[in-house]
Amino acid sequence: MGYVAIKGGGRAISGAAGVLEFLRTRQGESGQPLDVHTIHHQLSLLESRVLSEGGLYHPELAALAIKQSLGDTLEASFALRAYRSTRPRLVETPLLDTRDMRLIRRISASFKDIPGGQMLGPTTDYALRLLRFELIEEDRSAFQAFARSWLQEAPPADLPDSFPKVLDSLRQEGLLPPALPPRPLSQGGRGEQPFDITREPLIFPVPRSAALATMARAETGSLLAIAYSNMSGYGDVHPTVGELRVGYVPILLAHPVTGELVEAGEALITECEVIAMYEAGDDGAKPAFSVGYGACFGHNEVKAISMAVLDRALQKGVKHGASNPSEDPEFVLLHVDGIDSMGFASHYKMPHYVTFQSDMDRLRTTQKKLGERETS
Amino acid sequence: MTDIERRHWLRALTALPPETLAAVAGELDAGWAMTYKTRPQAGLGMLQLRDGALHEAYYLGEFPLAHCWLTLSGPDGESYQGAAQVMADDPDLARALAVLDAVLAHRLPGWERVSELVETGQAARAEEDRIRARILAATRVDFTLLSATEAGDDD
Numbered sequence: 001m002g003y004v005a006i007k008g009g010g011r012a013i014s015g016a017a018g019v020l021e022f023l024r025t026r027q028g029e030s031g032q033p034l035d036v037h038t039i040h041h042q043l044s045l046l047e048s049r050v051l052s053e054g055g056l057y058h059p060e061l062a063a064l065a066i067k068q069s070l071g072d073t074l075e076a077s078f079a080l081r082a083y084r085s086t087r088p089r090l091v092e093t094p095l096l097d098t099r100d101m102r103l104i105r106r107i108s109a110s111f112k113d114i115p116g117g118q119m120l121g122p123t124t125d126y127a128l129r130l131l132r133f134e135l136i137e138e139d140r141s142a143f144q145a146f147a148r149s150w151l152q153e154a155p156p157a158d159l160p161d162s163f164p165k166v167l168d169s170l171r172q173e174g175l176l177p178p179a180l181p182p183r184p185l186s187q188g189g190r191g192e193q194p195f196d197i198t199r200e201p202l203i204f205p206v207p208r209s210a211a212l213a214t215m216a217r218a219e220t221g222s223l224l225a226i227a228y229s230n231m232s233g234y235g236d237v238h239p240t241v242g243e244l245r246v247g248y249v250p251i252l253l254a255h256p257v258t259g260e261l262v263e264a265g266e267a268l269i270t271e272c273e274v275i276a277m278y279e280a281g282d283d284g285a286k287p288a289f290s291v292g293y294g295a296c297f298g299h300n301e302v303k304a305i306s307m308a309v310l311d312r313a314l315q316k317g318v319k320h321g322a323s324n325p326s327e328d329p330e331f332v333l334l335h336v337d338g339i340d341s342m343g344f345a346s347h348y349k350m351p352h353y354v355t356f357q358s359d360m361d362r363l364r365t366t367q368k369k370l371g372e373r374e375t376s
Numbered sequence: 377m378t379d380i381e382r383r384h385w386l387r388a389l390t391a392l393p394p395e396t397l398a399a400v401a402g403e404l405d406a407g408w409a410m411t412y413k414t415r416p417q418a419g420l421g422m423l424q425l426r427d428g429a430l431h432e433a434y435y436l437g438e439f440p441l442a443h444c445w446l447t448l449s450g451p452d453g454e455s456y457q458g459a460a461q462v463m464a465d466d467p468d469l470a471r472a473l474a475v476l477d478a479v480l481a482h483r484l485p486g487w488e489r490v491s492e493l494v495e496t497g498q499a500a501r502a503e504e505d506r507i508r509a510r511i512l513a514a515t516r517v518d519f520t521l522l523s524a525t526e527a528g529d530d531d
Contacts, residue, residue, distance in 0.1 A: 052437070055437045055438060056420070056437060056438050056439065056440070057423070057437060057438070057439040057440075058439070058440050058465075084420060084438055087418070087419045087420045087440075088417075088419040088420070089419060089420050089421075089422060089438075090417065090419040090420060090421060090441050090443055091421045091422070091441060091443070091461065092421065092422040092424055092435075093421060093422065093423050093424050094424065095424050095425070095426055095433050096423070096424060096425050096426070097425070097426050098425060098426070098428055102505070102508055103508075103512060104508055104511050104512065105511075105512075105515075106512075112517075112519040113519055117516055117517070118516070118517040118519070119511075119512040119513075119515050119516050119517070120515035120517060121511055121512065121515050122511065151507065151510070154510040154511075154513070154514045155510065155513050155514060156506075156510065156513070157506075157509035157510050157512060157513030158509075159509045159512055159513065165428060167428060167429065177430070179430055179431035180430045180431060180432050192433055193433075194424060194432075194433045194434045194435050195434075195435075196422070196435055197435070198422075198435075198438070208430075208432055208434070209432055209433060209434040209435070212427060212432075212434040213434050213435045213436070213437075216434075216435075216436050216437060217437055243428075248508075249423075249425070251421070251423060251439060251463060253421070253461045255382070255383065255459060255461075256413070256414065256443075256445045256459040256461075257445070257457045257458070257459050257477075257481075258382060258383070260382070260383045261383065262382075262383045262386050262387075262461070263383075263384075263386060263387045264386065264421070264441065264461045264462050264463045265390070265439070265462065265463025265464075266463075267423065267439060267463075269436065271428060273428045273429050274429075291429040291430065292429060293427040293428055293429035293430065295425065295427070295428075295436060296436075297436065297437055308429075311429070
């Protein structure tokens with residue numbers, strides 16, 4: 001491929017940036033610049049997508065990325081991921097457990113009476129999908145007063161700090177496969193060390209930890225589409241949501257002086273565990289339900305459920321061979337990253353003058369030869 | 377002195393405005409010679425979780441992190457260590473928190489002010505915890521009531 005230098009491109013490019021800024025600000029005197037805190041609070045689910053797809057739990061910068069990208073989730077996630085690539089890695093947490101999450105939502109589709117009870121938390125699951133036209137001219141004082149009055153009216157609560165996992169009780173009954181011990185390094189495993197997709201390329205086969213990490217920062221729509229193919233017939237997962245929880249995971253790190261685990265902060269995450277069809281155990285063990293797992297930064301339940309379905313589908317593909325696209329690790333994991341796929345789609349906008357010229361030349365030659373053959 | 381354990385100080389203190397922490401730390405570290413075991417630095421941490429289905433370790437993603445580990449040395453030759461690792465982009469915040477950690481842990485002059493900050497921050501955290509508990513309580517599903525009024529099971 002050849003490249004041709006042209007004049008005036010730089011001016012056009014800076015002009016395009018100016019036009020974008022013009023369109024962002026042309027609301028004029030009645031316009032208000034979007035505040036990142038407003039985005040954080042009022043567009044929290046959009047922020048959640050960018051947090052998880054950017055792979056960096058930084059709500060303030062995710063909100064900024066949304067603002068600067070005019071709400072384009074792919075561009076915003078790209079900006080967040082670009083930012084993270086400029087930062088040094090200082091530490092990695094010890095292996096943390098989501099049993100310690102500070103929950104704001106917890107439901108199960110498997111049992112009504114789960115230990116600790118079901119709490120719907122913030123959800124649109126039961127909302128009518130009808131437009132609330134009153135929000136077009138929302139009353140400012142009512143808006144500002146709602147949170148205060150809600151708090152006054154909400155019942156005081158005496159709840160435990162954490163809740164047991166639904167899957168734990170099923171596992172105690174022997175209905176689930178045993179937890180997987182890490183394969184030691186001496187047997188070709190990775191020991192306790194998970195696969196770091198930010199530092200190692202995906203060369204197949206990859207361990208399950210690589211699949212989980214890849215899907216955790218995958219683009220929501222891509223993950224949903226492939227998971228949906230499995231749900232709609234190109235697969236056989238048939239999941240039941242054992243537990244879906246939304247809450248804050250304390251980020252614990254060892255204090256350099258005392259060695260005690262200290263909370264450096266907390267991250268909002270969504271986590272889903274699905275229970276699927278039972279299957280025969282290995283080496284004559286009793287049959288048990290199969291399970292799938294999904295989790296991501298922020299509040300994004302469709303993503304967590306889709307990931308859990310795909311985790312289960314990929315386990316089947318690895319164990320018995322893939323019968324459907326959603327069971328093929330290479331197909332799934334190489335096509336769900338939004339930054340990758342958006343970049344490839346967008347690159348087609350770049351000049352392909354020489355390659356296209358070559359295509360035209362070949363087509364003309366072919367047409368000419370065909371014409372000559374027909375006339376001879 | 378606060379009876380809140382040292383491992384909870386950072387969560388409490390980070391409920392307060394960083395400017396407040398910086399101002400108090402700036403006053404309390406005066407007169408001490410400061411050396412760093414780990415210089416104030418901002419970067420990233422990687423969150424490692426155990427998956428809830430098969431209990432395998434994996435990386436969920438990264439988070440901003442600033443850290444600092446310092447020693448305060450007095451004219452008498454005694455030295456005192458403090459450290460902080462905080463989810464933030466701000467190395468100055470990590471440094472301020474490390475100073476406060478050293479002052480309170482070793483009851484250095486001014487520790488009472490740090491103790492008060494920890495108590496204030498702890499109260500703010502407790503309030504946030506109460507709000508979350510109310511979110512759960514306000515949306516708790518009462519299946520017992522449902523089964524008492526409806527004979528059929530819902531799928």
